[in-house]
Every structure is written in C-alpha cells, then in structure tokens.
Amino acid sequence: MSIYSAIRVLGERWPDVVRRLTADQRLRLRELLADAQAGPSLRLAMFLNDVLPEEHPVRAALLQDDTTLGAGVLMSPEQRSAWIDEILRGLDDDRNERLEHVDVEARSRIRRTLTTVPRDRVLDLGIDPKAPYVIDLDGDYPEFQFASGAVAETVRRVNILLTADLDPWGAADWWISRNAWIGETPLELLRTGRDDDVVALAAAVGEEG
Known part of the structure; x- marks a missing residue:
C-alpha cells in the first residue's frame, strides 16, 4: 500500500476529491493530512478508501509500491511534506474562493x-x-x-x-x-x-x- 502515492494523486485530483466530501469529511481530511506529515498514516489510507469510489485514481494509487513516487522516483520526506502542504493550501484556497461571492x-x-x-x-x-x-x-x-x-x-x-x-x-x-x-x-x-x-x-x- 502506498499512502504517499495516494497523497500525490490527491493533490493532482484535488478539485474532484473536494466535491465528493462533506464538511465533516473535509475537516477530518485536514486532520489526517497533518498527521501524515510525520510519517505513514494507515488512518488516512482507510479514510480515503472509505470516502472515495473504488475506481477513483486516489484509491488506485493506494495499491502502488510504498517507496516510489510516480515512475520509480523515491519520495523523500521533503517531497511528502510539500505535497501535503499543497493539499492543505487547496482546502484554504477553496474556502477563500467561495468567500469572494459575498461582497x-x-x-x-x-x-x-x-x-x-x-x-x-x-x-x-x-x-x-x-x-x-x-x-x-x-x-x-x-x-x-x-x-x-x-x-x-x-x-x-x-x-x-x-x-x-x-x-x-x-x-x-x-x-x-x-x-x-x-x-x-x-x-x-x-x-x-x-x-x-x-x-x-x-x-x-x-x-x-
């Protein structure tokens, strides 16, 4: 199982993923991503597996080798942290974009x-x-x-x-x-x-x- 490959795909597929989540699930995802910055997170993997359909690319990525990023490129702690930071910013950017609708x-x-x-x-x-x-x-x-x-x-x-x-x-x-x-x-x-x-x-x- 590769939680890091799933994190990479999660960043790439973020607009699609966020549309599928409820408010409670978005809050839970933020918490689990923060935990994942410290190391592999089985809870994050289980969460993604539960909230996304079986055919979703993020779930497919969970089945990849856990030591690689994409085509055989090792994922360093810095890369992992960068991906997670990007996704967390995506949560905030989505919120800020919607705030602009009220003048x-x-x-x-x-x-x-x-x-x-x-x-x-x-x-x-x-x-x-x-x-x-x-x-x-x-x-x-x-x-x-x-x-x-x-x-x-x-x-x-x-x-x-x-x-x-x-x-x-x-x-x-x-x-x-x-x-x-x-x-x-x-x-x-x-x-x-x-x-x-x-x-x-x-x-x-x-x-x-």
Missing part, C-alpha cells in the same frame, strides 16, 4: 442584522469554533447558533448543508434572506419552531448547487 455591502448587511458573540464566548459554551457546522464571520459568531447554549441539531444540519465552513458569509446571508416561496427568512422560521421547513429549504440549496 462588502452584503457583509455589512449581515453584521447589522445578526448579533454576534466573540470566540471566547463560544469556547465558554464548550463549542469548537472550528467545527464545520459553526458559522465563523472572521472571529465573530452569529448568536442565534447558540440560543440553547449549544448548537441546536437543526442549525447543525443546516450549516453543514450550506457548507458553512467553506462559505460562512454565504451561509449567514442565507439565514437572513427572505425566501420567495414562504415570505419569511429561514431564521424567522427557526425562531417559530418550523425546523423541518428550514432543513428542507437548505437541502434545496444543496440540490441546486
């Missing part, structure tokens, strides 16, 4: 509309501010996410459907934008107990994307 005017409207709390407050609640289901607006966190002192299951599900970890401003904008079908914002629906409707609307956004 300055929209961000200003979001800040005026939503009450936020600082990172320290989120930590005090025992919540991981980096969790993929938490909207992070450059260090400010919309308070409605923690109305019950924790992230409610509906908010968690919706934020994952909206890929809030990659597009937090877009997710926040969705919560406060009036829906043409129902004449209310998803946040208003949430506050009146219409959780199923909120999830359905978010799922529809995922299908359109």
Whole structure:
C-alpha cells in the first residue's frame, strides 16, 4: 500500500476529491493530512478508501509500491511534506474562493442584522469554533447558533448543508434572506419552531448547487 502515492494523486485530483466530501469529511481530511506529515498514516489510507469510489485514481494509487513516487522516483520526506502542504493550501484556497461571492455591502448587511458573540464566548459554551457546522464571520459568531447554549441539531444540519465552513458569509446571508416561496427568512422560521421547513429549504440549496 502506498499512502504517499495516494497523497500525490490527491493533490493532482484535488478539485474532484473536494466535491465528493462533506464538511465533516473535509475537516477530518485536514486532520489526517497533518498527521501524515510525520510519517505513514494507515488512518488516512482507510479514510480515503472509505470516502472515495473504488475506481477513483486516489484509491488506485493506494495499491502502488510504498517507496516510489510516480515512475520509480523515491519520495523523500521533503517531497511528502510539500505535497501535503499543497493539499492543505487547496482546502484554504477553496474556502477563500467561495468567500469572494459575498461582497462588502452584503457583509455589512449581515453584521447589522445578526448579533454576534466573540470566540471566547463560544469556547465558554464548550463549542469548537472550528467545527464545520459553526458559522465563523472572521472571529465573530452569529448568536442565534447558540440560543440553547449549544448548537441546536437543526442549525447543525443546516450549516453543514450550506457548507458553512467553506462559505460562512454565504451561509449567514442565507439565514437572513427572505425566501420567495414562504415570505419569511429561514431564521424567522427557526425562531417559530418550523425546523423541518428550514432543513428542507437548505437541502434545496444543496440540490441546486
């Protein structure tokens, strides 16, 4: 088994791979790649094997000889680290590209509309501010996410459907934008107990994307 050959192909096939992953899986991949910088990682190999289809090139690469990079070229620790760094940058670049879709005017409207709390407050609640289901607006966190002192299951599900970890401003904008079908914002629906409707609307956004 060659985890390093798989890492090489993972870097080359990154746009295809990231489209196949959920928010939780992207977060897990980041953790496993960081671990792999120290040496071979069976957990990373198992993860890639689980989340990718059998015919995917990354899975095929797992079957290559573990001492080679491509056609018989030895992979040094420096090469391994460079490949992993490139993939981690790909995670960040994908997030930054999506952030650009929400302009300055929209961000200003979001800040005026939503009450936020600082990172320290989120930590005090025992919540991981980096969790993929938490909207992070450059260090400010919309308070409605923690109305019950924790992230409610509906908010968690919706934020994952909206890929809030990659597009937090877009997710926040969705919560406060009036829906043409129902004449209310998803946040208003949430506050009146219409959780199923909120999830359905978010799922529809995922299908359109």
